[in-house]
Amino acid sequence: MRRAARKAEKLSKQQSDRRRHGFKLFLLISPFLILSVLFSYLPLFGWIYAFYDYQPPIPLSQSEFVGLQWFKMMVQNPAQLQTIGQVLINTFAMSGLNILTSFFPLFFAIALNEIRAKWFRNLIQTLTTLPNFISWVLVYAVAFAMFSTTGMFNELLQNLHIISEPIKFLDSDSHTWLKMLLWGLWKGLGWGSIMYLAGIAGIDPELYEAAQVDGANRFQQIIHVTIPQLLPTYFVLLMLSISNFLNNGMDQYFVFQNAFNTKHIQVLDLYVYNVGMGNNSLSYATAISMLKSLVSVGLLIVVNWLSKRTRGVSIV
């Protein structure tokens, strides 16, 4: 009797020791949890500003509660509606072009892999991934050095007497979407192909041997072996880019933005910045931010569900 009681006591002591130890571990990570709360969860409460008429020096407590006024303004005021419409068109165009060209890295990798010399493949890989690691500000610096009215191209063309007036590559609104796409490709194509190159290296050689036995030439091997093997990777990346449809980021568009091309370069992220920080309409910008974030999460959920339905794998 007594022995059993002592045993139970010892067990419960062990258990509470364990629990105390577990709690101690939690305390050790709690400072980091606080950081996560401060910088990921707390900003969500900033959404409340979308329902007030917040004018910065005046604190929120003294600001007027306006309900859904800002949300209504987006769709009711014709001028506003037109601006938002153009911003959405730009966003859809940029994201759409990116999705349409999303197979470029795949083809880049396949073509590069066709070259036999390994040193050459490695060299190309190193050189073409470099632009991915510089900031958009530097890309703009490069663009300025190359394409401004006093840049390398204009100087070259003028020195060769091909043109007499410098061409305005940057300070104009012609082909803005296309230019943005090309800068994006310049920066990201090499890096984007790396995942596919690794994928190709991981394909079972027996598949190629079997294809050869069946008399497939190089081209047929690519069509019937390489591409089908890489498609799952492509599919996952495509889904992710669809879920990021509204998130173009603002760095690229901000640095290339100027008085001439605002109309076609202003994507949602940049618009939020221009309205919020430029015009100081913090409440209105918050309302747009909020809608954007909600739609993005919705897209992610839908895309994930689709991926589960069609391929049986979730992407998040």
Added chain:
Amino acid sequence: MAKKIKQGIAPAMRRTKGEEVYNVFNIIFFLAFAFVCVYPFYYLIINSISSNNASAAGQVNWWPQGIHWENYKQVFALSGLTTSAFISVARTVIGTVLTVIASAFLGFMFTQEKMWHRKFWYRFIVITMYFNAGLIPMFITMKNLHLTNNFWVYILPAIVQPFNIILVKTFVESIPSSLQEAAEMDGAGTLTIFWKIVLPMMAPILATVGIFSAVGQWNSFQDTLIYMTDSKLYSLQYVLYTYINQANALAASVRASAGSAMNVAALATQQTPTSIRMTVSVIVVLPILFVYPFFQRFFVKGMMLGAVKG
């Protein structure tokens, strides 16, 4: 693996004429694209050290002419640039060290099953990857936390990175648990196990996390734009951006500070808007150019690990 493919296929790969033609085009395409990727940097470098006259006339396209270092001397004499260089280096070093430590520690701690509600807290952190309050709410929050015009806004929000934590956690889970159990038998506490046993084994994954974080910190531009109005806290990237847009005014100020005694010989080294822009660009890109070739394998590895986790 690559070797295997070669051995397996090479004998059967006798190329047809069409394939040979394709091959030549392929090589030309890749050479051209690689050239386009690298030449702009070379162009910036040779122009920043060439005679500013020749540079302004568009004569410096392939090799430097009349090499001089005056541009660099003058640009570093601008007080704003040295301060910003210091800020950028400081945020890169401090930010990277803290992110690496936090990722290593949290990644390890989330494998400790004894932890109180471990799964819940792990999800609590990971889920933050998938939502974002948006730019303006973030700005208001930082303002309320008194982090605007504060150096720590560069550091604090970047410390807890869910993605890095997942990477480290996956890595720790791949270490045989018998190692930890043996240490526990010997009476080692959780922290001792982390410090003495797991941390040294993490080196490769931490290198990857660190190099990504360092490049991210160095390249970051948006946070200065949004949170900083005090020019003493500007990062180098932001200063470069302002220089590109205001280089004319800047060149004038440099000339003015250099004194008015200008003669023809001085013209070659006299600062022009273009020379200043290019010189600062080179200063900003140089660390990346130096670091990148040596750490490329870490970048590639980081991307692969990320892909596994999706």
